[in-house]
Amino acid sequence: MENDSIVLYPSQGRGHLFVTIELGNRLLAQYPSFSIHIIISTAPSQVPVSATELSAAVTGPSISFHHLPPTSLSKTYTPQQAPDLSYDLAELSNPKLHESLLKISETSVVKALIIDFFNTSAFQVSSQLEIPTYFFFTSGAGALAVFLYFPTIHEHARKSLKDLDGYQIEVPGLPPVPSIAMPVAMLDRTTEVYHCFMKTALQFTKCDGIILNSFELLEKRMIDSILNRDCTPGMKTPPLYCIGPVITNGDSVPPRRHECLTWLDSQPSRSVVFLCFGSTGVFSSKQLNEIAVALETSNVRFLWVVRKPPQSDQDPTLKSFLPHGFVSRTNDRGVIVDNWAPQVEVLSHDSVGAFVTHCGWNSILEAVRAGVPMLAWPLYAEQKLNRVFLVEEMKVALWVAESDKDGLVSASELEKRLTELLDSEKGREVRKRVEIMRDGAIAAMREGESSTVALKKLILSLKQEHRRELCCDSK
Ligand code: UDP
Numbered sequence: 001m002e003n004d005s006i007v008l009y010p011s012q013g014r015g016h017l018f019v020t021i022e023l024g025n026r027l028l029a030q031y032p033s034f035s036i037h038i039i040i041s042t043a044p045s046q047v048p049v050s051a052t053e054l055s056a057a058v059t060g061p062s063i064s065f066h067h068l069p070p071t072s073l074s075k076t077y078t079p080q081q082a083p084d085l086s087y088d089l090a091e092l093s094n095p096k097l098h099e100s101l102l103k104i105s106e107t108s109v110v111k112a113l114i115i116d117f118f119n120t121s122a123f124q125v126s127s128q129l130e131i132p133t134y135f136f137f138t139s140g141a142g143a144l145a146v147f148l149y150f151p152t153i154h155e156h157a158r159k160s161l162k163d164l165d166g167y168q169i170e171v172p173g174l175p176p177v178p179s180i181a182m183p184v185a186m187l188d189r190t191t192e193v194y195h196c197f198m199k200t201a202l203q204f205t206k207c208d209g210i211i212l213n214s215f216e217l218l219e220k221r222m223i224d225s226i227l228n229r230d231c232t233p234g235m236k237t238p239p240l241y242c243i244g245p246v247i248t249n250g251d252s253v254p255p256r257r258h259e260c261l262t263w264l265d266s267q268p269s270r271s272v273v274f275l276c277f278g279s280t281g282v283f284s285s286k287q288l289n290e291i292a293v294a295l296e297t298s299n300v301r302f303l304w305v306v307r308k309p310p311q312s313d314q315d316p317t318l319k320s321f322l323p324h325g326f327v328s329r330t331n332d333r334g335v336i337v338d339n340w341a342p343q344v345e346v347l348s349h350d351s352v353g354a355f356v357t358h359c360g361w362n363s364i365l366e367a368v369r370a371g372v373p374m375l376a377w378p379l380y381a382e383q384k385l386n387r388v389f390l391v392e393e394m395k396v397a398l399w400v401a402e403s404d405k406d407g408l409v410s411a412s413e414l415e416k417r418l419t420e421l422l423d424s425e426k427g428r429e430v431r432k433r434v435e436i437m438r439d440g441a442i443a444a445m446r447e448g449e450s451s452t453v454a455l456k457k458l459i460l461s462l463k464q465e466h467r468r469e470l471c472c473d474s475k
Contacts, residue, residue: 005035005108006462007101008136011086011116012043014279015362018248019138019213020116021057026246028060030452031459034111036063037104041093043085044070045077057248066104068096079280079310080380083185086118087196098125105129112462114211117147120200123207132208134462139361141212141219141226141242142389143382145171148231150186150201162187173225175392181384205235209461213244213361216450217440218368218394241458243451245365245441248344258342260303261349263335267301270353273418274346274372276305277358281379285309285321287408292326294414295334300422302334303352305341347372354421356400356414359383359390368396371438373430375400375417377409396434398426 006027010020017040024036042048054065071092077085104110113126114134126133137144146153149171157164161179168176185193204210216223229237264272275291277283283291288306295302306318318338319327327336343363346352347370355367359378364386367374374397376387390397400417403410421427444451 003035003108004033004111004463005037005104006111007037007039007104007113007131009039009097009113009115009119009122010136010138011118012041012046012089013082013086014049015360016116016118016138017049018057019246019362020114020136021054021063022246022248023114023136023211023213023243024063025057025059026243026455027459027462028062030455031463032060032062034062034462035108036060037066038063039066039068039097039100041068041089041096042070043089044073059249066100068093068100071096080184081193082380083118083183083196084193087121087193090119091121094121094125097122098129101125101129101131112208117200120196120203123203132462134209134211135204135207136211136213138213139382140214140364140386140389141222142174142393143361143385144210144212145174145222145226145231146177146182146382146385147197147201148204148226148237150198152233154189154198160187160189171225172228172230173221175388177385177388181388183382183385184380202235205232205237207238209239209241209458211458212240212242213246213365214242215244215441215444216242217444218437219389221393222389239457239461241454241461243455243458244444245369245451247362247366247369258345260335260337260341261345264303264346264349264351267351269350272301272303272351273354273356273422274303274343274352275356276341276343276346276363277377277379278360278363281358282307282310288321289323290409290411291414292322293411294418296323296326296330297411298415298418300333300418302330303337303341303346304334305337305339307339354418356418357397359386361386364390365441368434368437369441371435373397373421373427373434375414375421379407394433394437396430396437398430 008020008024010016021038024038027034028036071089073088101110110131112132112134114136115122116136123133153169161182164179167179169179170176186197188194223242225231226240308318309321344366347355347366352372355372356375356377357363357367359376360383376390376397377400378384378387391399398417398421400409401413402408403413443449446452
C-alpha cells in the first residue's frame with residue numbers, strides 16, 4: 001500500500017533549512033505514519049550542507065532529502081539582495097521541483113507541500129499537480145501580521161515607504177512600526193522584489209494553512225489580530241497553526257563538545273554575555289572595534305562569536321581586527337569564538353545571563369526557550385521589525401540604538417545597554433518577563449497545551465486533504 005508523504009520545501013540558507021528539518025521531526029513524532037521528504041535547493045554561491053550535518057539533524061528514520069540540481073543564476077547578488085536571490089532561485093527551480101514531486105508520487109501519496117515564504121513560486125507547480133499547499137512561516141506572528149497587511153500598507157502609503165520619513169505604520173494588533181523598520185525589500189515600490197513580497201502576501205491568503213513557529217503566550221495580541229482577520233481586510237485568512245517554538249537540537253556535529261562550553265562551565269551562574277549575530281552576520285572592522293571597547297570598559301564576562309569583516313580574506317587572523325592587546329587584556333573573563341558557536345547549547349548553559357542578538361527569529365526563540373534576556377541589535381531581513389516587537393510588545397529585550405544611518409552602534413551605547421540589562425530595575429523586569437515566556441514555551445509543548453493541540457490539528461488537516469490525482473503528462 002502506498003504511504004502518505006509530506007513534502008517540505010525550505011528556502012536556501014541554513015536558518016530556513018534546519019528549522020524545517022525540525023518541523024519534519026515534529027510531524028513525525030506526532031504522526032509516525034507519514035514519510036517526510038525535504039527538498040533542498042542551494043544557491044550557486046553557497047556551500048552545500050553536508051550529509052553528516054543533515055542526518056545529525058534528523059531524529060526519525062522516515063525523513064529523506066532530495067537535492068535539486070544546481071541552477072545557474074543569470075546575475076550576481078549583493079548580501080543585501082538575499083531576498084531577490086531566494087525568489088529567483090525558487091522560480092528557476094520550478095521545473096526540477098516538478099520532477100521531484102512526480103518522482104516522490106511514484107511511491108507515495110503526496111498529501112501536502114509545505115513551503116517557505118520565499119518559495120511562493122512553487123504554487124505554480126503545486127496547483128498544476130493539485131497538491132494542497134501550506135506555508136511554513138519561519139519568523140514570528142508580528143512579522144506575519146505585517147506581511148499579511150502589506151497590500152493594505154501599499155494602498156494607504158501611496159508612495160514608497162523609503163520616501164516617507166518618520167511615517168508610522170499602523171497594523172492592527174501591533175505597536176506602531178516606523179517605516180524604516182520594514183525589511184529593505186519592502187521599502188521601494190519600484191523594485192521587482194517589492195512586488196514579489198506583495199505577490200507572496202496575497203498568496204498567503206490563498207494557501208491551505210499557515211504554520212507559524214511561535215506560541216500563543218509570546219505573541220497573543222498579534223496572533224489574535226491575524227485570527228480575527230484584521231490583517232487581511234476583505235480577504236480570506238487560511239487556518240493558522242501556532243506550533244512553536246520549533247528549535248533545533250543544537251549542533252550535534254562534530255560530536256566533541258565545543259571548548260567554549262567547557263569555558264562556560266567554569267564561569268559563575270548567569271554571569272556571561274553571549275554575543276552572536278546569526279548564520280551570516282558580519283561587521284566592519286570599525287564596528288568590531290566599538291564592540292571590543294564596550295566589552296572591555298563594561299568589565300563584563302563575555303563569549304563573543306566573531307567573523308572577519310567582508311572582503312578581508314588576505315588578513316590572516318581575527319585578532320588583527322580587534323584593538324591591540326584586547327584579547328590578552330580580557331582573557332581572564334572573555335572568550336572569542338571564530339565564526340560559529342553551538343548557540344542552542346550556549347544559551348541553555350547556566351552561566352549565560354544575557355544575549356546580544358541580531359534578532360533572527362530562530363535566535364529569539366532559542367533565547368526565549370532558555371530564558372535569556374536580550375539586547376536587540378538587528379542587521380538584515382525582518383530583524384528590525386522583530387526588534388520593535390521584542391522590545392515594545394513581548395518585552396523580553398532592550399533596544400540597542402544605532403548612532404548613524406550606516407547602522408553603527410557606538411561603544412558607549414553598547415556599554416550602557418549591557419549595564420542596563422545586567423544591573424538595573426528595567427533589566428530585571430526584562431529577565432522576569434523572559435522567564436515567564438520560557439515557562440510558557442515549555443508549557444505550550446505539553447500534551448493538551450496550545451502548540452501540541454495546534455500540531456495535532458495540522459496533522460488532521462494534512463491527513464484529510466484529499467489527494468488530487470497527479471497528472472504525469474502535465475509537465
Ligand atoms: N547559529 C549557531 N551558531 C552561530 C550562529 C548561528 O548555532 O554561531 C544558529 C542559531 O542557533 C540559529 C541559526 O543559526 O538556529 C540562525 O538563525 P536565525 O533565524 O537566528 O538567523 P539567520 O542566520 O537566519 O539570520
